Amino acid sequence: MTLHILALETSSSLCGVALLSQSQEGVAVQSASHDATAEHAERLLPMIDEVLASAGVQRNQVSTIAFGQGPGGFTGLRVACGVTQGIAFALNMPVIPVSSLLAVADQDYAARGDMPAAIRVVVQDARMAEVYLAAYGLEGTQGWKMLQPPVLLAVDDVGAWLDQAYRSAGQPKDGIRLLGDAVAEYPALVFLAQQRAWLSVGPALRASAEGIARLALRDWHAGRAVSPDLAAPLYVRNKVAFTTAERQEGAGGNPRAPMLEPTVVAPGIGQVIIDVMRRDDLNAVADIERSVQSFPWSRGNFADGLDAGYSAWVARQGGAVVGFYMAMHAPDIAHILVIAVRPDCQSHGVGNTLLQHCERRARERGLPALLLEVRPSNEKAITFYERLGFQVIATRKAYYPAGHGQREDGLVMQKNLDADLPADTGGKKGAVPLSGAPGQSGASQ
Known part of the structure; x- marks a missing residue:
């Protein structure tokens, strides 16, 4: 039986359609393309008919539709995704989104x-x-x-x-x-x-429909086809320009992705880079967490944190993750949910660097304070936080699991980032939210 994959690519001015057919004789590709702006919507469907007719294949013989999901021009991405979903729903077939x-x-x-x-x-x-x-x-x-x-x-x-x-x-x-x-x-x-x-x-290449089709072939055999209702363009630029009000507040031009974080030198272990935590990092992050915590977060907890949009960063040394933190930015405070450094990299400035990074991002958001919890028995961590300006301001009773059905209190520590406010603000700006889910947060250095 011959496998037919129809592929569409419209992320740039290049509008392309390809039909990849795999049989016992090998792989064959038929394609058509047109290079012009603002013509994708009118060109794409006729090109699909042209390619299928040239190959002698009916639409109901196609096994799946792949599309270049971007990033790229808004209009082009929507055209390819919309056409893909329409045909896939009509013929009851799965789709394969492919990064352009x-x-x-x-x-x-x-x-x-x-x-x-x-x-x-x-x-x-x-x-x-x-x-x-x-x-x-x-x-x-x-x-x-x-x-x-x-x-x-x-x-x-x-x-x-x-x-x-x-x-x-x-x-x-x-x-x-x-x-x-x-x-x-x-x-x-x-x-x-x-x-x-x-x-x-290298060359000034643009994604082609043939390129999308060949990647889709690998994804098909790897079982990565999805239901058409899950097809979506990949938008990286979420907005084209700042609003008038945003410009009046000092913003200007087009919003950009932040630059990668700077490289720092941790004495004893060399260069350390602070980078965004990705799903590929979760195994390493969970391993570090298990090495420093008696009751650690699981890999699933960290994955849930990424899905929730928490601020999550890792410290990399020579490509390996040596530390991390995850924080929640509330309207009035930055809450460090978990922070840890690999045991063999402790006492080399990695934890300090991570906390400074967290503090800088809190300041950028206009937040007045950092908050974290720590076990009273973790004297090393308490001393570390106090040295960096944190103060104990409250106690959460029976906050941490302690084994054998016991619980341990959690010390609430806060670092004031606003010099005009005392550490304990008594419920005003920067006040400590003493409610919340106990037992999961745990900062370690």
């Missing part, structure tokens, strides 16, 4: 698979002197691993991002390869490679 930036990395590898590169960084023109950026690495027969989820960056910030990515990856001997249509649009990106021996520049 990953398709670019895969297309480059397929064309130059003999060219070594530890990391492929794809930059797609996002207009307004910005790019959509993502990074991928190959893991042998396991396929692609996403090293950096798609973000929106100013062109001027790409160099700093690349420098940090190179350090974070342990300065891979095969270097980094930069590719995507933005390298043709912004000559400054090509100039970056002239200053960095470890950086090479």
Whole structure:
């Protein structure tokens, strides 16, 4: 039986349709494309009919529909996703969303698979002197691993991002390869490679429908097809411009993704990078938590925290996670839910760096204080927090599990970030919320 995958790609000005057919004889691909702006909606359906007719395949013979989910232009992404869902619902078939930036990395590898590169960084023109950026690495027969989820960056910030990515990856001997249509649009990106021996520049590729189809074939055999109601574009730029009111408050231009956090030097262990916690980090984070806590958070607890949108960050050293924290930003305070450092990296400044990072992000949000809980028996942690300016302001009775059916109190510690307010504000701005789910929070250093 022949497998037919219909693939659509409209994330850029390139509108493409491909039909990938896999049989005992091998894989064959039929495709059509058109390069123009603002024509995707009128071109896509006729191109689908053209490709299917050319291959002699009926719509009901198609097994699944794949689409480039972006990031990219809003209108183009909606067209591909909407057409995919309409056909899939009508024919009762699953769909396969595929990252358009990953398709670019895969297309480059397929064309130059003999060219070594530890990391492929794809930059797609996002207009307004910005790019959509993502990074991928190959893991042998396991396929692609996403090293950096798609973000929106100013062109001027790409160099700093690349420098940090190179350090974070342990300065891979095969270097980094930069590719995507933005390298043709912004000559400054090509100039970056002239200053960095470890950086090479690839072609100005855009995602193609054929590239989407080939990735979808792997996803199909891996069982990653989903119901059409779960299909959704990948939007990285959530808003095109600030409102008038936001500009009056000092914002201007287009909202951008924040720059990656700076590299710091932890005495005794070298460079440490503070980076966003990702799902790929959860096993390492849970391992560290188990190594320092008698009653640790589970991997599922951390996953729930990511899903809830908590501020979650890790400290990386040589690519390995050596510490982390997760915090909740309430309207009047930043609550550090959990923080920990790998035992062999303690007393080297990692915990201090993580807390400083948390404090800076709280200040950026105008929050007046940091709050955390700690066991009274954890004297080392209490001394550490006091040295950094935290004070004990309350006790949560029977807050922590202690084994054998017993409970241990939790000391509430707060660091005031507003010099005009005392540590205990008596219910005013920055007051400690003494209610909440007990037993899960636990800060350790």
